[in-house]
Amino acid sequence: MAKEIYKSGNYIVTVDADNNSRLFPIGKTVYDEYNSVFRLTEGLIEDDQLVISYADSSNWVDDSAVSYTEATLRTFLRENTGFRPASGGSGAVPVGASIMKTNQTVSYRQGDDGDLEAGRETDFFTLASQNPFNTLERFTDELGGQTYTNKIIIDWSTYDGSNVLGYSDLLPSNTWDNMIDNCNSLTVGTYTSGWRLANTRELYNISNFGVFPHTYTPINIFNGGATMSFIWESTSAPYSPTSYAGAYNWNYCNLFWRSKTSSYPGMPVRNFTVNGTILS
Numbered sequence: 001m002a003k004e005i006y007k008s009g010n011y012i013v014t015v016d017a018d019n020n021s022r023l024f025p026i027g028k029t030v031y032d033e034y035n036s037v038f039r040l041t042e043g044l045i046e047d048d049q050l051v052i053s054y055a056d057s058s059n060w061v062d063d064s065a066v067s068y069t070e071a072t073l074r075t076f077l078r079e080n081t082g083f084r085p086a087s088g089g090s091g092a093v094p095v096g097a098s099i100m101k102t103n104q105t106v107s108y109r110q111g112d113d114g115d116l117e118a119g120r121e122t123d124f125f126t127l128a129s130q131n132p133f134n135t136l137e138r139f140t141d142e143l144g145g146q147t148y149t150n151k152i153i154i155d156w157s158t159y160d161g162s163n164v165l166g167y168s169d170l171l172p173s174n175t176w177d178n179m180i181d182n183c184n185s186l187t188v189g190t191y192t193s194g195w196r197l198a199n200t201r202e203l204y205n206i207s208n209f210g211v212f213p214h215t216y217t218p219i220n221i222f223n224g225g226a227t228m229s230f231i232w233e234s235t236s237a238p239y240s241p242t243s244y245a246g247a248y249n250w251n252y253c254n255l256f257w258r259s260k261t262s263s264y265p266g267m268p269v270r271n272f273t274v275n276g277t278i279l280s
Contacts, residue, residue, distance in 0.1 A: 005052075005073070006063035007080050012040070013063075014050060022050070031081035038077055071134045078132065078161065079276050100124070100157055103210035113209075121157055124208060131156040132277050139218050142166065142189075142272070142279045148221050150189040154272065154279070155206060164279070165202065168195065168268040170223045170231065176245045176260035179232045183268040191270060197234040198269040200246050200255060207253045214251050223265070227251060230258070232266040 004015040012024040030041045041049040052060065057070040103124030107114035121128050127136045133144030138157050141148045151169040158165040168188050171179065179197055186195040208216050213227055233246035237257040247258040272279040
């Protein structure tokens with residue numbers, strides 16, 4: 001018989017091929033994903049767990065006898081496990097995962113970045129595993145598509161199983177202090193709070209070192225598609241933090257330190273909470 005896994009009340013019910021049933025309390029059950037397996041653990045008792053390999057996903061069915069795929073089983077587990085371990089459960093990328101690829105794919109000598117293409121994900125635009133909308137797209141809008149009506153770009157390379165980082169359209173030039181205030185008070189669509197000015201690493205994470213001038217889809221929706229130059233970062237200069245802050249030269253992917261009284265645009269970002277395919 002097919003193996004079953006489904007939600008019933010406050011439990012995840014599993015029935016193995018020998019018809020042995022088991023209940024996992026949703027409020028106590030950890031879902032972890034590592035080394036091509038899904039692992040359910042009740043509480044944190046490591047010897048009391050259920051391990052399902054990605055390859056075995058299609059051998060499991062729900063309570064309507066509908067077979068899972070790797071993607072749909074991942075979604076089921078993400079939506080129906082309660083407790084998440086600090087080490088990164090519920091589909092999180094394992095702690096210590098490598099940083100993103102730069103998208104420099106042309107090599108100028110053996111051993112350079114274009115030769116090795118070191119980093120996480122399949123490539124700059126393609127995830128190694130599916131996002132909650134069951135696609136491999138790194139960048140989507142908040143609805144999982146790529147229309148970007150609200151000029152919100154979700155970067156699924158930052159998804160940890162619970163939260164994901166999103167970017168919004170550039171705000172007009174202003175001083176550093178005013179830009180932080182303007183980002184903090186921003187409303188975009190239904191997202192009326194939680195916005196802030198991007199920091200250095202958040203800008204570098206979406207820097208595509210494989211193109212020049214530095215414009216690519218979907219980032220080119222920002223500022224009406226105009227070429228961006230310096231944009232403020234929320235990061236202050238370590239050598240003179242009261243007077244200088246980071247100004248990122250978008251075209252050249254370089255960091256400069258500029259007086260906080262200078263005037264540049266700013267890129268708002270926000271951490272979104274993910275519940276299934278709903279972002280809040």
